[in-house]
Amino acid sequence: MKKIPYKIYLTEEQIPTKWYNLRADMKEKPAPMLNPQTGKPASLNDLYPVFCEELAKQELDDNTAYIDIPEEIREFYKIYRPSPLIRAYNLEKALDTPAKIYYKFEGNNTSGSHKLNSAVAQAYYAKKQGLKGVTTETGAGQWGTALSEACAYYNLDVIVYMVKCSYEQKPFRRAIIETFDGKVYPSPSNTTNAGRKILEKKPNTTGSLGCAISEAVEKAVTTEGYRYVLGSVLNQVLLHQSVIGLESKKAMEMIDEYPDIIIGCAGGGSNLGGLIAPFMKDKLTGAANPRIIAVEPASCPSLTRGKFAYDFCDTGKITPLAKMYTLGSEFLPSANHAGGLRYHGMSPVLSKLYHDGYMEAVSVEQTKVFEAAVLFAKHETILPAPESAHAIRTAIDEAIKLKESGEEKTILFGLTGTGYFDMIAYDSYLNKTMTDYIPTDEDLKKGFDLLPNINM
């Protein structure tokens, strides 16, 4: 038998021509977003002041299974896609496991992660609508980088609210966003009411994603020719990210493989939702039944320890309400948490699928995550992002279990990006100054107590 190569590349012509909309095959749909003023399901007209029109339509479209990828977006995808599906021969050997391990590597582009897949789409639709610019927030910085890259390409202005602690700890992320002409403000800032209000209450706050979202949304709706864009959580983002899963599935078909276990890190759900999309379709339609595992940080455990309830997507409570697994919109992971995966909620689509038993979730502690990251780097020669390393951790754990049981199963995991901008975290792991933190039930209760009282 011919040896499967290390890297399986599709051709540029094999890049999907349609995104796959997972919601279309869900018998029970995710609960609708609610207008926070009326408490009624958000309509297109509610969304148009915030989102580009085409994106608002995608957001509310629960029924169209396949949506054409515009040729202009496919042209951009061709610059950095298809991303390789990689056989982790060296990791398998190091673990001495009978498991076959594959990973879809989304880090070979300057944004350093899968975030570019949706940034390209959102920037394109904004440009097509004749907008002047877009606003967004960024935490660890991948999304801000990806969006500024996409906006530079389509010649669109972009304002990025960067969570203050990240702005201060990652000046290079700011610099790369500025290289692509993005305007970056540390959040909370005094450029919005939401920011000023938080600064008044907590002048020394280091910011949060929820707060940066409030600022970015406010800026968008109060600035002529601007709209707001978001890199995760939303249905539209999962739609765009389905390109990851569609390519993965096609590449696996080419080598006669199908994953028994699919593993993705989960913060807001953009990567996981994209990676699993076509495999979840198989599961929903009964064509196949792979195990699907979401991996989240023990310090921000929305799926494993959150409540499935309506909640605000931002701290300022100006965004629509979403039904999701949430830790409460004021939840902040502890200061020692490195990297992304720090959002208080989870994609409503994924939340619903998890709630209905279509996937599993585990949480992992960060020192164990970095242990996996370093092992992976040494054997696979790629330095993973801390976020991605959550999936690596669980892939390794599953491969070790398969060694113990002697099963030759196939694992697919998402390697969302590279860790070049996370060396402070690597350093603290290597110096053994990195610590773990698991919130107590008491800590979590504070967040749950603030959930809006909506039963739907």
Place this chain on the structure above:
Amino acid sequence: MKKIPYKIYLTEEQIPTKWYNLRADMKEKPAPMLNPQTGKPASLNDLYPVFCEELAKQELDDNTAYIDIPEEIREFYKIYRPSPLIRAYNLEKALDTPAKIYYKFEGNNTSGSHKLNSAVAQAYYAKKQGLKGVTTETGAGQWGTALSEACAYYNLDVIVYMVKCSYEQKPFRRAIIETFDGKVYPSPSNTTNAGRKILEKKPNTTGSLGCAISEAVEKAVTTEGYRYVLGSVLNQVLLHQSVIGLESKKAMEMIDEYPDIIIGCAGGGSNLGGLIAPFMKDKLTGAANPRIIAVEPASCPSLTRGKFAYDFCDTGKITPLAKMYTLGSEFLPSANHAGGLRYHGMSPVLSKLYHDGYMEAVSVEQTKVFEAAVLFAKHETILPAPESAHAIRTAIDEAIKLKESGEEKTILFGLTGTGYFDMIAYDSYLNKTMTDYIPTDEDLKKGFDLLPNINM
């Protein structure tokens, strides 16, 4: 006609099975290295205490045109190679040039550059010889990263002397080397006589490549089971890097292209020598006659303003003498010089070819280089390393000339790596605090006055 894709990938099986040794086709060979004690051509026995045996043989082999790439090295190459040959459609459009521009992108690996190609080979031969470890120096940090990656893979110890200013300015480079278990010392250090001597004379020195080389060589020859390895300048390095040119040529053949102009940045010559190897063969054998352009920084102009003479490869004057274009072994580019390409000399092979009229050389100022880098990033979506951006600058300049003359020529340049660890330099360009510096004739004379007096 079918449109040429953005990225042309060879298959893993198409990775070359042999490196190409350019010296074999040179009618006039580069002058031999000289033993600094005897003044006689260095023999294998002179080199064995410093270099691994197989590498010493490659260093002195001026006659074998093709050298087998061991299967173990090809297996490593398959993890991150073949690297893509990319058609710069978007840059062409931005410049409105009739030129077809291609670039060979070597940045899609964790070391972030082409340096890994030789690091893998050198680490492999060291391991095969049963050594315990290797020593080296690193300036901008790519080489140190690449070598530590390769050594982690082959389970070999590595000690890296990192030029002190780089060690201090680039803590993340240090951290990534340490992630791969490399031991890093800022150079000059007090771990060697060479380092201590320099520290005594100049306690506040920020170090230099020449000094770091002296330390690494001393450490290797005084430590049981260690040898010294180097990431550029040497014949063996150009040999390993020929994989860049061989892949480029094969990929271009697949789309019926042949470059009229080949452009590479040149510091010690590792990338340029590798990129041009098979095309220079065509030139040497009369099969084709492309223009070949070396691009160097105006602040470190060894080819364009240096002397073609025997010189030391290090500040401590313990390495063999090499005949090369040099600015003198004590030359240091001015403090405002960003990134690599700061070595005082140039590969003896490339020096000889340049001297004999087989290639051109230009020097470019760094603000112009960063202007090109930012333009490239916005259109091609890859953030280039400052080193690589030297080639981009000249590729753009040539493409503009072709626009003026209306010629539809084909340009190939080497995009050696990514700039994620160079954001301080990008920042200074964006803030307009970056300056240019061109050494005066007076400055250069100081270096030339210290050249050893050898006529050969």
